[in-house]
Amino acid sequence: MITTQTSPTGGGGLLSPRSPNSQPPFLSVSVTDPAKMGNGVQAYISYKVVTKTNFPEYQGPEKIVIRRYTDFVWLNDRLFEKYKGIFIPPLPEKNTVEKFRFSAEFIEMRRQSLDTFVNRIASHHELQQSEDLRTFLQADEQTMERARSQDTGIFKKKPSDLMQIFRDVQSKVTDVVLGKEKPVEESNPEYEKLKRYIFELEDHVAEAQKHAYRLVKRHRELGQSLADFGNAIKLLGACEGDALGTAFSELGAKSEMLSYKLQREAHHLLMNFEEPLKDYVRAVQSIKGTIAERANAFRQQCELAESIKLKEIDLNKLRLLRSEKMLDAEHEYEELKADGQEATRRFETIVRLMNEEIVRFQDQKTQDMGRAFHEFAKGQARLANAIADAWRSLLPKLDSLSVS
Amino acid sequence: MMGLENHEAQLYASREEMESLVLDDDDDNNNNGTNPSSRSNGGANGDGSQHHHPLSPSSPFAEISTTDDDDPLLSSSSSSSSRHQNPSSFNSFLEPPSYADAVFRSFDGDRGKQINGHGATSTSSPSTGSDYLKVSVTDPQKEQDLNNSLVPGGNSFVTYLITTWTNLPEFNGTEFSVRRRFKDVVTLSDRLSDSYRGYFIPLRPDKSVVESQVMQKQEFVEQRRMALEKYLRKLAAHPVMRRSEELRAFLQAQGKLPLMKTTDVASRMLDGAVKLPKQLFGESVVSAAVDPDDVAQPAKGGRDLLRIFKELRQSVINDWGGTKPPVVEEDKEFLEKKKKLEDFERESSNVSQQAESLVKAQQDIGETLGQLGLAFVKLTKFESEEAMFNPQKLRAADMKNVATSAVKASRLYRELNAQTVRHLDKLHEYLGVMLTVNNAYADRSNALLTVQTLLSELSNLSIRIEKLEAAASKIFDGDRSRVRKIEELKETMRVTDDAKNRAVREYERIKENNKKELERLDKERHDDFFGMLKGFVVNQAGYAEKMAGVWEAVANETSGYAKSSLMK
Numbered sequence: 001m002i003t004t005q006t007s008p009t010g011g012g013g014l015l016s017p018r019s020p021n022s023q024p025p026f027l028s029v030s031v032t033d034p035a036k037m038g039n040g041v042q043a044y045i046s047y048k049v050v051t052k053t054n055f056p057e058y059q060g061p062e063k064i065v066i067r068r069y070t071d072f073v074w075l076n077d078r079l080f081e082k083y084k085g086i087f088i089p090p091l092p093e094k095n096t097v098e099k100f101r102f103s104a105e106f107i108e109m110r111r112q113s114l115d116t117f118v119n120r121i122a123s124h125h126e127l128q129q130s131e132d133l134r135t136f137l138q139a140d141e142q143t144m145e146r147a148r149s150q151d152t153g154i155f156k157k158k159p160s161d162l163m164q165i166f167r168d169v170q171s172k173v174t175d176v177v178l179g180k181e182k183p184v185e186e187s188n189p190e191y192e193k194l195k196r197y198i199f200e201l202e203d204h205v206a207e208a209q210k211h212a213y214r215l216v217k218r219h220r221e222l223g224q225s226l227a228d229f230g231n232a233i234k235l236l237g238a239c240e241g242d243a244l245g246t247a248f249s250e251l252g253a254k255s256e257m258l259s260y261k262l263q264r265e266a267h268h269l270l271m272n273f274e275e276p277l278k279d280y281v282r283a284v285q286s287i288k289g290t291i292a293e294r295a296n297a298f299r300q301q302c303e304l305a306e307s308i309k310l311k312e313i314d315l316n317k318l319r320l321l322r323s324e325k326m327l328d329a330e331h332e333y334e335e336l337k338a339d340g341q342e343a344t345r346r347f348e349t350i351v352r353l354m355n356e357e358i359v360r361f362q363d364q365k366t367q368d369m370g371r372a373f374h375e376f377a378k379g380q381a382r383l384a385n386a387i388a389d390a391w392r393s394l395l396p397k398l399d400s401l402s403v404s
Numbered sequence: 405m406m407g408l409e410n411h412e413a414q415l416y417a418s419r420e421e422m423e424s425l426v427l428d429d430d431d432d433n434n435n436n437g438t439n440p441s442s443r444s445n446g447g448a449n450g451d452g453s454q455h456h457h458p459l460s461p462s463s464p465f466a467e468i469s470t471t472d473d474d475d476p477l478l479s480s481s482s483s484s485s486s487r488h489q490n491p492s493s494f495n496s497f498l499e500p501p502s503y504a505d506a507v508f509r510s511f512d513g514d515r516g517k518q519i520n521g522h523g524a525t526s527t528s529s530p531s532t533g534s535d536y537l538k539v540s541v542t543d544p545q546k547e548q549d550l551n552n553s554l555v556p557g558g559n560s561f562v563t564y565l566i567t568t569w570t571n572l573p574e575f576n577g578t579e580f581s582v583r584r585r586f587k588d589v590v591t592l593s594d595r596l597s598d599s600y601r602g603y604f605i606p607l608r609p610d611k612s613v614v615e616s617q618v619m620q621k622q623e624f625v626e627q628r629r630m631a632l633e634k635y636l637r638k639l640a641a642h643p644v645m646r647r648s649e650e651l652r653a654f655l656q657a658q659g660k661l662p663l664m665k666t667t668d669v670a671s672r673m674l675d676g677a678v679k680l681p682k683q684l685f686g687e688s689v690v691s692a693a694v695d696p697d698d699v700a701q702p703a704k705g706g707r708d709l710l711r712i713f714k715e716l717r718q719s720v721i722n723d724w725g726g727t728k729p730p731v732v733e734e735d736k737e738f739l740e741k742k743k744k745l746e747d748f749e750r751e752s753s754n755v756s757q758q759a760e761s762l763v764k765a766q767q768d769i770g771e772t773l774g775q776l777g778l779a780f781v782k783l784t785k786f787e788s789e790e791a792m793f794n795p796q797k798l799r800a801a802d803m804k805n806v807a808t809s810a811v812k813a814s815r816l817y818r819e820l821n822a823q824t825v826r827h828l829d830k831l832h833e834y835l836g837v838m839l840t841v842n843n844a845y846a847d848r849s850n851a852l853l854t855v856q857t858l859l860s861e862l863s864n865l866s867i868r869i870e871k872l873e874a875a876a877s878k879i880f881d882g883d884r885s886r887v888r889k890i891e892e893l894k895e896t897m898r899v900t901d902d903a904k905n906r907a908v909r910e911y912e913r914i915k916e917n918n919k920k921e922l923e924r925l926d927k928e929r930h931d932d933f934f935g936m937l938k939g940f941v942v943n944q945a946g947y948a949e950k951m952a953g954v955w956e957a958v959a960n961e962t963s964g965y966a967k968s969s970l971m972k
Contacts, residue, residue, distance in 0.1 A: 197790050204783040211776040218769040225765040229758040236751040239744070244930055247937055359793060366795035366802075370965030373806045377958035380813070384952035391945035398941065402934040 027053040027122045029137065031115035034107045037068075044068050045107055047114060051137045063138050069094070071136065072114055074148045078132040079121065084293045084346070085353030086127065087361055089120035090282030105267070109275060116279065126353075186298050194358065195291060202284040209277035216270045223262030230255030243401040250397055254390050261390075265383040272375035276368055287361070294354060297347040304340040311336050537570045537640040539655065541633035544625045545583075561585050562625055564632060568655045574647065580656055586611070588661045589632060592654045595663050596639075599650060601847035601910075602917030604840040604925060606638035606645070643924065711857075715850075718857040738915075741922055742845065749838045752831055759828040763821055770817025777810030805961055809954045816954070820947040827943065830936040834929065841925070848918055851911040858904040865897045 033048040051063045072091060079088045092113035095106065118137075121127045135147060186192075230252040237248030311333045318326040543565040567581040586609075593608035609631035612624070636655075639645045653662050780803050787800040872890050 193790075193792075197792075200786065200790075204779070204786050208776065208779040208783055211772060211779050214772045215769070215776055218765070218772045222762075222765040222769050225758065225761040229755070229762045232751070232755040232758040236748070236755050239747040239751050244933055247934065251937055251941070362793040362795040362799075366799040367965060369799055370802055370962055373802050374959060374962035374965045376806065377809070377955045377962060381952050381955035381959050384948045384955060388945045388948035388952060391941045391948065394941050395938070395945075398934065398938050402930075402938070 023054060025054055027051070027055055027058075027128055029115075029118045029122050031067075031111055031118060034111050036102060043102070045102070045110070047111060049118065049137060057134060059138055065138065065144075066141060067136070067144070069110070069114075070148065071144055072117065075121075075132060075136045076117075079127060079130060080289065080293075082130065082132070083127060083353075084297065085290060085350035085357065086124070087283065087287050087290055087357045088127075089117050089124075090279060090286045091117055092282075105270070109271065112271060112275065113279065185295070198284060198287050198291065202281060202288070205277065205280045205284060209274065209281055212269075212274040212277050216266050216274055219262050219266035219269060223259045223266065226255050226262060227259035230257075230259065243404045247398055247401045250394060254394055258387055258390055261383060261386050265379055268379045269376065272379065273372050276372035280365065280369065283361070283365070290350075290354060290357075294347070294350045297343065297350050301340070301343040301347045304336065304343045308333070308336050308340050535572055537572055537646050538568065539633070539636040539640050540567050541565070541629050541636065542567065544629055547585075561587075562628075564629060566636070566655060572647070574652055575656055577656075582654075582656065582658055584654065584661065586628065586632070588654065589635070591661060591663050591665055592650055595650045596645065596648065597843075599648065600644065600917070601851065602844050602914035602921070603642075603644060604837065604844050604921045606635060606642065607836065607840055607843075608635050714861070715853050715857045718860055719853055721860070722853075722856065738918070745838065745841060749835065752835055752838075756828070756831045756835060759824075759831065763825055763828070766817055766821045766824065770814045770821065773810045773817065774814030777807045777814060780804075780807035780810065802962060805958050809958045812954050813951050816947050816951050820943060823943045823947075824940065827936050827940045830932055834932070837925070841921075844918055844921060848911070848914050851907065851914045855904065855907045855911050858900060858907050861900050862897060862904060865893055865900060869893050869897070 028051070030050050031047050032050065034045050035047075037044055037046050046066050046068050049065050049067050051058070051065075052061060054061065073094075076088060076091050079086075092110050095110075121130070121133055127133065135143070139147065232252070233248050233255065234252030237245040237250075237252060239245075240248060311329070315326070315329050315333050318329050541564050544562050545565075546560050547563050549559040549561055563583040563585045565581055566584050567579070568575070569579050571578060589608055590611065593605075596605055609628065612628075639651055645651060650663060784800045784803040784807060787796050787803070791797050791800065869890055872886055872893070875886065
């Protein structure tokens, strides 16, 4: 699959120079073939990750590795650490309900989400350059496992940590929104608007997703009652006999057939409409994580600015007193200034990236939702047509039976 | 899409209304159009529609769509108040559906044949050509019962105006009305049961044991009115009942109903109790004989205690005695048909249950679609208000499209359901008809029991006569009292024999009635069920096609997204 830059910010530019003889650079990934590994409590699902690329940094045109969910989580965490300001594509949730962990549907849904996850990373003009991504896509399993277990200390961000950050951000945003000003927050009205937008958006999309999920259930329920109804009518036909009995039997059979179509559509709806909506919710949550990072960076910058100011005052005092501590103090002051610049640089990078990202996000979401709507409508139309055809085809038979 | 910005302000105000309208909508269409007072748009309504030929397409069900053509979200009947709230703002946000329609009318041409439909009366009229007998029940009025009131000024009751239109010769006139109360209907029903044993007589509405306060509530009165109308129409549709003198008297005789009232239980018991000792102690042997005229009637509770005892004893002998009774139900065909009907009853009951589940599932999916649409509407509004980038506006437009369609589909499901309920109701009706069939079979069994009882009596009497004759012949010149006794017994035997003959004739008559009715039922069932199946199928197909149209439009409009893909 060829990756295309459809972002309205224009091609972010690939680092690899384009030589006149070679094809355009591409990086294509797919996540396939889920397989259950191990037994009992230790059991897990492994996936085949197939990479096809002509990027020079990669080993060869094609590589296949085996990965499990926690490997994806590792990748997500690393990217989140390294690329602050960029909206890291969302991961599917860790499933905590034992019962469904190995259901075929759940596995398929997860596979699809993981595939989307990796592909979005591979299509992002900055993320695709990530070294961690290369490790993820190419390293053998031992290396991968080592990398995963090394992920301790400052770099390790458990999902629960992220949640805590979200909550902190949420409370901070609410404080700002409610007017409880805290001096360490940005006072950028456009940014405030964006933050409010993101938080409200999550609620709206979550509600839509909830109803989409219910709709899937309803399809299944309707399918079930069509099956039961068809069966009951067939029994009635059997005891009736004659033309009327045949009519009942035919109707019952049609009803059962349609039940099957409804189950199919329920599945289609789940994968192609409900999942994208869920993905939307996750994406918004991921943005909240970035918002938290930005707030952190801003706070750091402010704190350092404070410290620098204080240090400066200190330094001047020492200068006046001609103290021997002055040299050390000067050193520290210079270091602090460097740190301060670094913090400012980091913060400004995040701001710049976020501005680009939000544009990309909006465009991508329009595409994603557009596709989801299209699939939804297509599926509903297909189902409705199948229902209409099935019933219409019964009419001539009914007519001929009724006069016999 | 471009109209979005202009209507944002109106959107905000109408959002709440939209929610309440859409979400409260669910119960109004399930009335199946049986509420004439709520139809206010176009076409004939309520009583006025009685004049339509039963097969005309303009029965009130067509009205459901015409009130709809302004707005997909406004309910069609009961929320007349909300109909006037900001219709323009709705129109601007959601385009009016293109499905106002004619397409509705093309579904299900059998609509006029419904027994419980409004403008229709007879489902079995094709054979009777242009005869018609239409009845309507209207205008409940409270009246005082000035006689018979133990409580001064108390004891009020409700009367209904029964209007009839007919061209049947036995009626004097083509259009006339009387006022009747529920008690009169009970009387009518009882008299019909007596006169038409063996027929499948429609069951009258239940007496309701409720307190007088409830009796006067509008809802109760309205329910009863509908039930009475349904009942009278069923009678009018029955080829034999409609010609009965009892029905004619009920429909036409002014003033007090000239049918013999069913005596209340207390006085009946009293009568029976008085007769019983005489019969038991044989004061007059002759009076122990069953009155020949009475055999044409089933043993009435109370009045013929002795007869009841005898028939009860006979039935016990039938069931538990060693010997077979002299006359049994021999008609194999009848027994087969009976079994078949029992099977039918059982399976129909099952289908009826599953049909209910199906209707519920259809309702649920419609509701959820509506809620989904609403959620998207909110999201659309949010995105358009907060739009900072162009893609958002585009997305909002797409979403609005989907939202509108989801709401449309939701309404289509609701209408589909209303129709489905109507069709599958036929099944419920036939389950009710099974009860009338069972009554007719009971008539037959009772008549047979009477015959068997009389035959036993005869056989007992002849044994007694034989014994007495044998005894008398031993003594020359005989015992005068014994001779007299023999004479009496012989007289009783003659009377009893006479009664037996009548009972046999009655039994045969009932058997014949059963047979005719079964044939009639089979034919009607055949026609009605084919109509039901076809109607069900046509409806499902029709609504599915409409929904397909709605979604195909959206699929087309969003087809651009299918080509581009950032992911597989």
